Amino acid sequence: MASSSSTLRAPALRGPAALRRPKAFRGVGRSILLTLPIALWSLLMFMAAFQRAGRDERIGSAVVIVFMTALFFLMMRTGETYRWRRIFFVALGFLFPFGFIASLIAERGTMSIPISRMVSGDTPFCFMVTPTIILPAAFARTIIFPGSILPTASNPHSIAIMIGIWFAMTLVLGKAWCSYACFFGGIEEGFAAFAKRPKLHRFVARYSHILRLVPWAILVFVVLVSAAIFEPVYCMWLCPFKAVTEFPAVRNVETAIQMGVFVALFVGLVVVLPYLTKKRTQCGFFCPFGAFQSIFNKINLFEIRFDRTKCVDCTLCQTSCPTVALSKESIAEGKTLLNCMKCGACVDACKKDAAVWHLKGTPVAVKPERARLLFLYGAWALATMFGGSILAGSVSTMIHWLPGM
Amino acid sequence: MMVQPQGVRGHSRQLGLFLAARLAGYIVFATAAWLVGSSIQRAWTGRAGIGQAGIGQSWLMGWIEVLLAAALVVYAVGWPHRRCAAAKEAQGLVRIGEGPGPLRSGALALGFLTGINLCPPFLVAGVRAAQLEHLPAALLFFVCFFVGTAVWFLPFLSMGFVQRTPAVVTVARMVAVLLACWYGISGFSILIERTFYG
Amino acid sequence: MRARILSILAYTGAGLTLMIAVCVPFVLMGVFSNVVAHAGLHIDATYSGGTIARTIQRNGYRIVVYQPVQPRLLERVEPFVQIVFEPADSLPARVSDEVDLDGDGRPDVRVSFSVPADASAKMRGDVTALNGGDVSLADVADESFSRMVVRAGNQIVVRVPMNKVVAGR
Numbered sequence: 221m222a223s224s225s226s227t228l229r230a231p232a233l234r235g236p237a238a239l240r241r242p243k244a245f246r247g248v249g250r251s252i253l254l255t256l257p258i259a260l261w262s263l264l265m266f267m268a269a270f271q272r273a274g275r276d277e278r279i280g281s282a283v284v285i286v287f288m289t290a291l292f293f294l295m296m297r298t299g300e301t302y303r304w305r306r307i308f309f310v311a312l313g314f315l316f317p318f319g320f321i322a323s324l325i326a327e328r329g330t331m332s333i334p335i336s337r338m339v340s341g342d343t344p345f346c347f348m349v350t351p352t353i354i355l356p357a358a359f360a361r362t363i364i365f366p367g368s369i370l371p372t373a374s375n376p377h378s379i380a381i382m383i384g385i386w387f388a389m390t391l392v393l394g395k396a397w398c399s400y401a402c403f404f405g406g407i408e409e410g411f412a413a414f415a416k417r418p419k420l421h422r423f424v425a426r427y428s429h430i431l432r433l434v435p436w437a438i439l440v441f442v443v444l445v446s447a448a449i450f451e452p453v454y455c456m457w458l459c460p461f462k463a464v465t466e467f468p469a470v471r472n473v474e475t476a477i478q479m480g481v482f483v484a485l486f487v488g489l490v491v492v493l494p495y496l497t498k499k500r501t502q503c504g505f506f507c508p509f510g511a512f513q514s515i516f517n518k519i520n521l522f523e524i525r526f527d528r529t530k531c532v533d534c535t536l537c538q539t540s541c542p543t544v545a546l547s548k549e550s551i552a553e554g555k556t557l558l559n560c561m562k563c564g565a566c567v568d569a570c571k572k573d574a575a576v577w578h579l580k581g582t583p584v585a586v587k588p589e590r591a592r593l594l595f596l597y598g599a600w601a602l603a604t605m606f607g608g609s610i611l612a613g614s615v616s617t618m619i620h621w622l623p624g625m
Numbered sequence: 626m627m628v629q630p631q632g633v634r635g636h637s638r639q640l641g642l643f644l645a646a647r648l649a650g651y652i653v654f655a656t657a658a659w660l661v662g663s664s665i666q667r668a669w670t671g672r673a674g675i676g677q678a679g680i681g682q683s684w685l686m687g688w689i690e691v692l693l694a695a696a697l698v699v700y701a702v703g704w705p706h707r708r709c710a711a712a713k714e715a716q717g718l719v720r721i722g723e724g725p726g727p728l729r730s731g732a733l734a735l736g737f738l739t740g741i742n743l744c745p746p747f748l749v750a751g752v753r754a755a756q757l758e759h760l761p762a763a764l765l766f767f768v769c770f771f772v773g774t775a776v777w778f779l780p781f782l783s784m785g786f787v788q789r790t791p792a793v794v795t796v797a798r799m800v801a802v803l804l805a806c807w808y809g810i811s812g813f814s815i816l817i818e819r820t821f822y823g
Numbered sequence: 824m825r826a827r828i829l830s831i832l833a834y835t836g837a838g839l840t841l842m843i844a845v846c847v848p849f850v851l852m853g854v855f856s857n858v859v860a861h862a863g864l865h866i867d868a869t870y871s872g873g874t875i876a877r878t879i880q881r882n883g884y885r886i887v888v889y890q891p892v893q894p895r896l897l898e899r900v901e902p903f904v905q906i907v908f909e910p911a912d913s914l915p916a917r918v919s920d921e922v923d924l925d926g927d928g929r930p931d932v933r934v935s936f937s938v939p940a941d942a943s944a945k946m947r948g949d950v951t952a953l954n955g956g957d958v959s960l961a962d963v964a965d966e967s968f969s970r971m972v973v974r975a976g977n978q979i980v981v982r983v984p985m986n987k988v989v990a991g992r
Contacts, residue, residue, distance in 0.1 A: 265848065329943075335965040338870055340975035357864055360895075366870040370860055374976070384856030388847040392840055433792055437799030444800075445807055448897045450867055471965055521836045581833030583826065594837045598844035605848050 245299025254593070255293040258600055262288050265605050266612065273616075280616030287311075287611070288604045295596065299589075301564030302540075306409060309399065312607045313406020317464040319614030322621070324466055332469035338366035344377035346465075347386045348404075349455055351439060351512040355447035364450050389606060392598045394520030395513045398503055398543075399563035400603040403610055404461045404490075405503050412494035412542065420496045421539075428544040431505045432559060439508035454509075460485035460502055504543035504559070514559045522595040523578050524566060526554040527585035530574035537566035537575050554584065562595065639732045646736025648771050655767035658751040659760050684819055690812030697805035701798040868892040869968050872905035872980070877926060884913045888924055891985060892969075901984045903969035904957070906934060908979040914938045921953070924983075932957050934981050936972050948972030950983050958984040 246254075266281035273281070291304045298304075324331050333343055345367045356362045363369065363379055371378040389401055398405055418424070424431070442454040456468070457478060463486035470476050485506075493501035503510050517523070526537070531551065538546040545560040556566075566575045576588035577595060754763040843851065865871070872889050879886040889905040904924050908914055917937050921930035936948030950960040950972075960983065965971045969984045 334973070335968070335971060336973035336975040336980065339872060339968070339971075339973070339980055340978070341866060341871065356867070357862075361862075361864050362867045363864050364867045367866070369864060369866065380856040380859040381852075383859045384852045384854070385847075387855045388843075388851035391851075392844045392847065430795070433796050434799065436792075436796045437803060440796065440800045441803040441807075445804070450869065450895055450898045469965075472967075521833065521840055579833045579837055581829040581836070583830075591837075594841065598841050601844050602847060 244297060246297055248297065251293055251296040254296045255289060257597065258292040258604070259285075259289045261601050262604050262608065265608060269612065276616040276619045277612070279619055280612040280614075283615050284604075284608045284612040288600070288608050292596075292600050295600075300568045301592065301596065302568045305399065305563060306413065308603065308607065309406040310410040310413065311406070312403050312611055313408070313410055315614035315618075316403040316610050317407070317461075319610065319617045320465055322614075322617045330469075331466050333466050334469045335471070338468075340374075341366065341368035341372070342375045343367045343466075344375060345379045345382040346455070347382055348459060348461075348507075348509045349452050350383065350386060351508060352442050352446035352452050352454055355443060356450060359447075360450075362450070364446060364452050365455070385606065389602050390513070390516050392602055394516040394522070394562075395510075395558075395560065396520070396522075396562040396595075396599055397513050397516075398507075398510050398561040400599045401606050402503075403607065405500060407461075407464070408490045408494040408500045408502050409542065411491050412498045412500060415495045415498055418496065418498040420493075421498075424497050424499060424544065429547065432544050432557070434505050435507050435511035435559075438506060439511040442508050457481060458485065460488075460490050460506075462486075498542075499544065500542040503561075504545075510543075510559065510561075517558055517560065521580050522562060522591065523580060524556050524560055524562060524564075525576055525578040525584045526551055527574045527576060528552075528554050530572045530585070532572055532574075534571075536569045536571065540565045540569035562599075567592075642732040643736035644775050646733040647775070648768070650737045651767045651771045652764060654751060655754050655763050656760065658754040659763035662754065684816065687812045687815035687819060690808045690815065692812075694805040694807075694809030694812060697801045697808065701801035701805065869894075869898070869900050872907070872982070879922065881920070883915075884908060884910065886920065886922055888922065891924075900967070901969040903982045903984045906932075906981045906983065908934075908981070910977045911938065911942070911974060911979050912977060914979065918979075924957070929954075932983055934972075934983075936979065936981075938979065939974075942974060946972050946974050946979070948981065950981065952983075956986055958986060960984075 262285040266285055269277050269281040288308065291308050294304045295301055321331055328334075328337075337343060343366045345365060349365055353363055353365055356364045365379065367377075367379050368375050369379050371381055386397075390397055393400055438454075438458070442458065446453045455462075458481070460482060462479075462482040467479055467482055468475050470479050485502075489502035489506055493499075531554075533548075533551070535548070535551075538548070538551065541560075542563060542565055543559060543561060545557045546566060547557060550557050564577075567577060569575070574585075576585050577592035578584055578588060579591040579594065582591070754766050868874075869892065873892045874890050876888050876890045879888065885908075887907040887909065889907070891902060891904045892900075893902050894900050906922055906924075908918060908920075915938070917935075919933065919935040921933045923929060924931040930953055932953060933951040934948065935951075936946060939946065945964055947962050947964045948960075949962060950957075952959045960970055960972075963970050963972050965973050969982055971980065971982045973980050
């Protein structure tokens with residue numbers, strides 16, 4: 221791997237945003253035409269908000285409709301995916317905790333979950349728990365999460381609703397969930413974007429073959445231990461995002477240690493390491509849900525492939541990948557690794573147009589833009605529906621809190 | 626044995642023998658665990674009592690978990706695969722299984738030895754068996770434990786390729802380290818709690 | 824020929840994926856949610872308290888006694904039994920009740936607590952075991968899932984740990 225570190229060094233100094241195509245990819249009229257379905261979809265998704273909700277919600281929804289439609293237009297106009305997706309994703313990552321914490325403070329005055337809310341089933345279900353509840357649910361018909369199966373007045377984010385949303389979206393997105401739907405990944409993508417140059421690129425290049433296996437190990441660990449002790453181990457001990465959402469109230473030494481672990485993991489994996497490496501370190505080197513989601517890449521029709529006749533092995537794609545989902549061996553085979561989240565960074569970074577969007581079953585590099593469009597329509601529609609509604613909620617909360625509004 | 630080209634029928638026969646011998650090992654271990662457990666419980670109850678926490682939270686459990694953690698770390702590092710006597714013995718048994726005639730003896734020996742193998746969940750189950758009041762309850766518990774664990778051997782009829790994938794082995798070792806951390810922290814917590822709070 | 828068939832299948836699949844995407848908010852989310860809702864799953868008794876054993880009617884309020892919750896093989900929680908006093912807003916300012924947990928006609932524990940006027944105020948209470956089956960608790964609030972006296976909505980939830988030796992038999 222020593223040779224790979226030397227080849228990675230030079231391109232590592234430039235992020236995908238610096239490698240954008242210089243000229244317009246498509247005319248304005250044609251871009252507008254291609255954006256029209258997404259504009260209509262956005263209006264459809266937020267129609268209910270206009271009919272029922274208050275002024276703040278209407279403004280929030282209008283902002284999101286314009287935002288999501290404009291970003292899709294820019295994707296069509298420039299031919300770039302990663303750059304514009306990242307703007308949406310970072311906005312989602314930073315605004316979700318804001319809106320969520322605001323609602324917690326308004327409702328209960330604190331970010332912590334008291335034990336009384338756990339026993340009454342009022343903990344909102346988070347999709348990150350999904351892999352850990354499967355074995356107990358399958359073998360003991362028991363959900364090891366302090367929520368409610370059906371929605372209630374005090375907990376609309378019930379287990380059935382959240383699993384229904386996750387599974388339906390996963391059928392369309394596969395592992396692309398991690399770059400179009402996950403409301404946590406945007407936080408680290410934002411911190412990774414702050415840095416101009418990666419400072420730990422040699423370390424990442426040298427140990428990427430090991431680091432990318434860690435999420436699988438954590439997945440197996442949390443699934444096994446959760447099934448053994450009937451507790452959601454990832455939620456209780458390892459989730460970095462508890463630090464910016466909600467966490468079990470500190471009431472003894474154990475819960476105090478849990479809180480310390482959440483904060484340390486958040487600062488380390490979501491703030492410091494993304495800044496130092498320009499990678500999504502939590503997603504690429506830690507997240508068990510991401511590993512679990514990778515399995516669905518096998519049944520998803522869309523992927524990124526490499527046209528070996530054009531590839532010059534410059535490793536720009538490998539360097540630009542935020543989750544080290546490319547290796548020299550995989551590029552040589554013309555494929556990504558299983559953990560590719562279809563963010564489009566490698567396609568945008570490739571100067572030889574060797575990295576292409578691809579529909580499984582069709583010839584590689586033949587009509588790649590058609591494959592990209594087919595993927596993006598589905599992905600962006602669901603991003604608008606799911607992430608867009610979260611954004612709208614957070615924007616309306618901000619408007620509500622703004623003085624003089 | 627399972628990676629030998631025998632076909633599904635041959636593999637099924639081997640697996641059947643292996644599991645039967647494993648069940649025998651389980652029954653032997655359950656009896657031993659219950660005898661040891663009941664004698665310890667009698668001794669402790671006779672002196673100062675084991676308290677409300679019971680044997681599950683006792684010094685014994687704490688030490689077992691710490692030892693398990695150490696064993697898992699050693700396993701993850703890969704030391705026993707190369708050096709320990711058990712590994713040599715296992716290699717010998719695998720060689721027994723390789724021949725055309727003594728396949729049965731190999732499957733039976735491996736089944737029995739893995740049946741009394743002190744793997745982490747097995748030891749914890751042993752402690753649970755030791756806690757039970759009656760021997761038939763301990764035996765029933767271990768028969769159920771056997772059924773639960775035997776299910777997981779069925780996919781091995783066609784999963785010889787797993788061990789030949791380096792990434793799977795690396796992930797398995799990482800999992801062993803993580804489990805070692807879990808057992809280690811849990812074991813030390815029990816020992817600290819017992820030391821300071823009795 | 825094979826490549827052509829594969830291409831046709833691939834584009835058909837891509838079209839189906841797009842159709843699924845369009846159906847997600849209107850149909851599929853609800854379908855999958857219903858599947859989960861009707862899968863016969865239940866929340867782990869450590870959180871939900873388990874199933875109701877009997878209800879004892881008192882003057883103006885009722886006491887709901889749950890079945891004892893036994894931990895599984897490696898579960899860390901102690902065996903406990905949940906008792907719920909409801910509705911909380913009909914309870915007297917001070918409650919001190921003897922409760923029969925196992926239905927044998929004799930009281931097993933005495934539960935005592937004050938009901939604060941402020942529903943969000945932290946509660947504390949005492950549980951006195953009247954036989955060897957349960958563990959007494961003094962000035963308990965929300966120590967653990969098996970030891971608590973808390974207000975959850977319009978209920979007062981009390982969890983009493985059971986003596987392991989008795990619980991194991």
